[in-house]
Amino acid sequence: EADIYxxxxxxxxxxxxxxxxxCSQTMGHDKMYWYQQDPGMELHLIHYSYGVNSTEKGDxxxxxxxxxxxxxxFPLTLESARPSHTSQYLCASSTRDLAGNTIYFGxxxxxxxx
Amino acid sequence: xxxxxxxxxxxxxxxxxxxxxxxTYDTSxxxxxxxxxxxxxxxxxxxxxxxxxxxxxxxxxxxxxxxFQKAAKSxxxxxxxxxxxxxxxxxxxxxYNNNDMRFGAGTRLTVKP
Numbered sequence: 001e002a003d004i005y006x007x008x009x010x011x012x013x014x015x016x017x018x019x020x021x022x023c024s025q026t027m028g029h030d031k032m033y034w035y036q037q038d039p040g041m042e043l044h045l046i047h048y049s050y051g052v053n054s055t056e057k058g059d060x061x062x063x064x065x066x067x068x069x070x071x072x073x074f075p076l077t078l079e080s081a082r083p084s085h086t087s088q089y090l091c092a093s094s095t096r097d098l099a100g101n102t103i104y105f106g107x108x109x110x111x112x113x114x
Numbered sequence: 115x116x117x118x119x120x121x122x123x124x125x126x127x128x129x130x131x132x133x134x135x136x137x138t139y140d141t142s143x144x145x146x147x148x149x150x151x152x153x154x155x156x157x158x159x160x161x162x163x164x165x166x167x168x169x170x171x172x173x174x175x176x177x178x179x180x181x182f183q184k185a186a187k188s189x190x191x192x193x194x195x196x197x198x199x200x201x202x203x204x205x206x207x208x209x210y211n212n213n214d215m216r217f218g219a220g221t222r223l224t225v226k227p
Contacts, residue, residue: 033214040203042205042217042218042219042220043205043217090159102149102164105151105159105160106158107158108158
């Protein structure tokens with residue numbers, strides 16, 4: 001299995017709370033991604049990064065923010081959680097030259113906002 | 115725009131039988147890569163098989179093989195001798211140049227004993 005880790009795996013929080021989902025990889029990959037996936041549904045890219053100090057928004061509009069201060073670390077933050085943010089968040093990483101290479105996924109973080 | 119379509123939301127197969135999952139894609143690119151990923155219930159998504167568009171030969175990985183029809187923009191996954199552990203969501207994915215990977219909506223496969 002790939003060396004990419006997400007914490008927490010499961011979280012239930014109240015509306016209006018601030019939450020940070022952590023993601024770390026030990027493969028030295030330049031590119032990192034955050035996908036949002038509702039149960040049994042397709043993946044939507046919400047953020048990605050080409051490397052340190054690089055962050056880009058994905059296809060799906062998201063109220064979350066990300067940072068990339070270190071190569072191995074790509075946290076996602078929700079400043080004020082809402083029930084509509086309830087979903088699974090998947091972190092992933094790849095080499096810079098994605099074509100021909102695979103994306104490695106973390107185990108996911110299940111977020112429930114009540 | 116590059117799109118990936120999986121037209122079968124759910125499928126089931128008896129253990130030891132063969133099943134084929136469909137995937138079509140739309141692109142104007144000539145050189146690209148296609149993937150099938152497997153996501154077991156509550157577990158990590160993993161790569162099943164990968165196909166390079168410029169290669170005519172269909173990729174195979176043990177019980178998993180693809181039928182890549184470039185002209186038809188079709189990339190189906192065949193699972194032979196299905197096992198209970200094959201029960202999962204299967205996602206078809208596409209990438210070209212150095213752009214981001216595009217995923218289909220997924221097919222939920224259930225292998226029945």
